Amino acid sequence: MNNLAKRVQTLTPSTTLAITAKANELKAAGVDVIGLGAGEPDYNTPENILTAAYQSMKEGKTKYTPSGGLPALKKAIISKLEKDQNLSYEPKEIMVGIGAKHVLYTLFQVLLNEGDEVIIPIPYWVSYPEQVKLAQGVPVYIEATSSQAYKVTAEQLRKAITDRTKAVIINSPSNPTGMLYTKEELAELADVCRESDILIVSDEIYEKLIYGEAVHTSVAELSEDAKKRTIIINGVSKSHSMTGWRIGYAAGDAEIIKAMTDLASHSTSNPTTTSQYAAIEAYDGPQEAVEEMRQAFEARLEAIFPKVAAIPGFNVIRPEGAFYLLPEVEKAAHKTGYSSVDEFATALLTEANVAVIPGSGFGAPKTIRLSYATSLEALTEAVERINQFVTSKW
Ligand code: PLP
Secondary structure: OOOOOHHHHOOOOOHHHHHHHHHHHHHHOOOOOEEOOOOOOOOOOOHHHHHHHHHHHHOOOOOOOOOOOOHHHHHHHHHHHHHHHOOOOOHHHEEEEOHHHHHHHHHHHHHOOOOOEEEEEEOOOOHHHHHHHHOOOEEEEEEOOHHHOOOOOHHHHHHHOOOOEEEEEEEOOOOOOOOOOOHHHHHHHHHHHHHHOOEEEEEOOOOOOEOOOOOOOOHHHOOHHHHHHEEEEEEOOOOOOOHHHOOEEEEOOHHHHHHHHHHHHHHOOOOOHHHHHHHHHHHHOOOHHHHHHHHHHHHHHHHHHHHHHOOOOOEOOOOOEOOEEOOEOHHHHHHOOOOOHHHHHHHHHHOOOEEOEEHHHHOOOOEEEEEOOOOHHHHHHHHHHHHHHHHHHO
């Protein structure tokens, strides 16, 4: 007897979490594994945020809150959007949820009817297609190849739009590519969305992790029309090293936000109260720690990028944001005797003891994703192990 609903029968568990679990298993068995699979900063949450959370608990702020988030947190988010993006929102246009992931899940639940299409650029963050499918929507993929710096063009977007298209997802900087759309590129995409009257889901969770001369632009900043059709998704996980606190938010059209809030009222009640108080401090308190972490990631990128680029059979573009490298390694996989990059990635884990995420989970099966959210020492050793593994079998 199959007790499971159809909607979960094709659900694939998150590849990112799966490889991390396998690496942890090996570590527990005493193997010296270096994990480059992490999707989270390797720093603790800044001290002032920990203190604010503790303080709120001591003051008895440990009860339910409004479903869409505490008014004070919405206010802090509105100030952040005003300061960083020059965008003005009202509280009814903000919904706070249990991490950006659950906010996105809730968004697709309230947006999509059966058969509605959502355009997803490849390589994509693993959860987008699954979340769209769970809402009975249909993911429609457009491929951004490495030769186009992993960014889709307005022309590709235009061609993918049908009369069932509801929205396109833009994730800039991107997980897994680390690429950042320029203002001009976003303006072209926004024009296509305006012509076809579709929504833009703008996942800006890596907004604070930008390197070199690159500048982050939110598509919502571009025009009044772009703002109206964009739902910004963001949160404190990556910016303030708060992945475990589970606070994310959506900013956009009041009707959509109300539906999301109503759905949350029946599914989650509210995001964890203590975490909301922590997030108020994250946004309203000092921001030095955010910049310090950004600088540390940039220094690591500087140090390891040339080393990764020099591994035989690796083809990698220098990212401008987030904390991932996405080298194409198909040539290295074949030359070292593996028929697929998935097998190559498994061998890297079991033989070279380096955990990387195979790109097949991101729709990019020629690639692996290396996270540099780990110490420079571990990174240097890991890249050396990969290099030796490849050169010894070449
Ligand atoms: N969006 C992208 C692109 C991500 O990489 C992640 C986390 O890995 C999320 C959203 C979810 O973040 P949160 O921890 O806020 O749920």
